[in-house]
Amino acid sequence: MTPAARLSAAIEILAGMVERRRPVAEAIREWGQTHRFAGSGDRAAIAGVVYDTLRRRASAAALMGSEEPRALVLGMLKVVRGLDLAQIGALADGSRFAPAPLSADERACIENGSLEDAPPFVRGDYPQWLHASLRHVFGDDVVAEGEALATRAPLDLRVNSLKATLEDARAALSHLDPGPGRFSPLTLRIHLDSEGKAPPVSSEPAFLKGEVEVQDEGSQLAAFIARPLPGTQVLDLCAGAGGKTLELAALMDNSGQIYAYDSDIRRLKPLHERISRAGVRNVQVRSPRGAEPVLEDLKGKMDLVLVDAPCTGTGTWRRNPDAKWRMRPGALAQRTSEQTKILADAVRYVRPGGRLVYVTCSLLDEENGAQIRALLSNHAAFSPLAPAEAALALGERGVDLAQAALITREGLLMTPRRTGTDGFFVSVLQRAA
Template sequence: MTPAARLSAAIEVLADIAAKRRPVAEALKDWGRSHRFAGSGDRAAISGIVYDTLRRRASAAGLMGSEEPRALVLGMLKVMRGLDAEQIGQLADGSRFAPAPLTKKERERLSGDALENAPPFVQGDYPQWLHASLRHVFGDDVIAEGEALANRAPLDLRVNTLKANVEQAHAALSHLHPASGRFSPLALRITLDNEGKAPPVSAEPAFLKGEVEVQDEGSQIVAIIARPLPGSQVLDLCAGAGGKTLELAALMDNSGQIYAHDSDIRRLKPLHERIARAGVRNVQVRSPRGAEKVLEDLEGHMDLVLVDAPCTGTGTWRRNPDAKWRIRPGALAQRTAEQAKILDEAVRYVRPGGRLAYITCSLLDEENGEQIRALLSRYADFSALPPSEAVLALGEKGVELAGAALLTREGLLMTPRRTGTDGFFVSVLQRAG
């Protein structure tokens, strides 16, 4: 397919998403099934155009004065990919399989700068209803933070030290030209190609042998800051597919005991296979079984309880731009209620003198600092460790992280703009002995 034909296909997919209000991955999959002539490179390029358009939907619409799929794609080509009106016109020229030629109005829009005086939520490419919450956290930097969230995310890997060291993993993946992580000593970062396509890491021998796992550097960092000690008793209360569970096991050198639990048994399904591939031996999966209290024997005995809480996912918009526009105010209220309930459950398992690490991939204070302040008001025997102290689990890199991240009395917030990671909040709480 020609570049122009790929643009037409992306416009078609975006029109399908708008008409049927369905997830982007589903629409792309269906398009591929009905256009089997398109090769893997074509499908990847079309996917890249669609996702880039969703990343910059607000600014593209603001530039073009329209939210029609064609307008969004044309606007994205300028605001994200840096093409000028002439270059865009060469792609949209009306030739076979290409989009129709640019209209006079479209050329004027693409040649102007309609975003100069646009509202912050348009310039920063985030939902208007979240502006007050984001500005509360970032102040005058809200546009810059939003723009960083609208960029593509890199591919980060975590070296599994139960199977290999960083030097060995780097050598095994040298053909992918990995770079070391900025803060995490376990991180390798792989740059995507010009169209945002990542290499098939899951087919690499190093991955198949369990030497590396796909995990954002920010996710790696929060697990390190939680400081799971070798030989200790740890409960991963919201384990999901087990990314942080596996990291905890490696940080503990396969000693002690980790109990992995999630309220939804379906989320735990991949963990069993991942445990085997990673060579993990100190994890016990405690799956829910109806009304049975499968964690009752752990109450008051855990050295560390990790709560990777369900949240709005605002910190992962680089990876999930579709979710940015699908989220509604009711979802925030639902998540904050769930988080408070989970925290009330989590404190039951923390032993005297033990710790609770609360983690979200959210940027919103309603899900982060506000939850911690509320918890501390409910439980007088808990106190928040100063984040400048908690980051020392990273050694010298922790001092650098403290200077880059946003620190509050309740915890530490990483963002793509500040730390080059996904957006993550972490707070470490200590229970009185």
């Protein structure tokens, strides 16, 4: 397919998303199934156009004065890819399979349009209804933080220290040109190509042998900050597919005991195979069984309880750009209610002198600091560990992390702009002995 034909396909996919209210991944997959002639390179390039457009939907629409899929793609070409009028006109020239030629209005918008006087939520490419919440967290930096959230995310890998060293894994993947992480000693980072295409890491021998896992550096850092010590008892209360569970096991050198639980048994399904591939031996999966209290025997006995709480995922907008436009106020209210209930449950498992670590991939205070303040007001036995002190679990790298991140009394917030990671909030609470 020609670059122009790829643009036409992206416009078609975006139109289908609106018409049938499809998530972006589903819409792209459905298009590929009905257009078998498109090769893997074509599909990746088309997906890159779609994702780039969604990342900068607000600013592209403001530039072009329209939210129609065609206008959004044309605006993205200028805002994201830096193409000028002549270059965009050469792609949209009406030739076979290309978008129709630019109208006079479109040409004027591309040539003279500006975002200089646009409101913050347009320049930062985030929903208007979230402006007050984001400004509360970031103040005058809210636009810059939003712009960083609208960039492409790299592909981060975690080296499984149970099976490989960083140097060995880097050598095994040298053809992908991985670089080191900024803060985590276990991170390998692969930058995507110019069209946003990621290499098929899951087919690499190093992945198949369990030497590396796909995991954002921010997620890796959250597990480090939790400081799981070898030989201790750990409860991963919202384990999901087990990304942090596996890292905890490696950091504990396969000693002690980790109990991996999730209220939704379907989310636990991939964990069993991942445990085997990673060579993990100290994880016991506890699946929910209706109303049966499967964690009852753990009450008051855990050295560490990790709550990787379900959240709105505002910190992952680089990877899930359609999610920010699909998100509604009701979703935030639902998530904060769930988080409050999970934390109320989690405190019961922490032994005297033990720690509760609360993690979200959200940037919103409603899901982060406010949840910790509420917990502390109801549970006098818990007190927050200073975030800069908690980060010292990483040694000297932790000092750098604490300087880069946004620090509050309640915890540490990582963002794409500040730390080059997805957005993650981490709070460490100590229970009195």
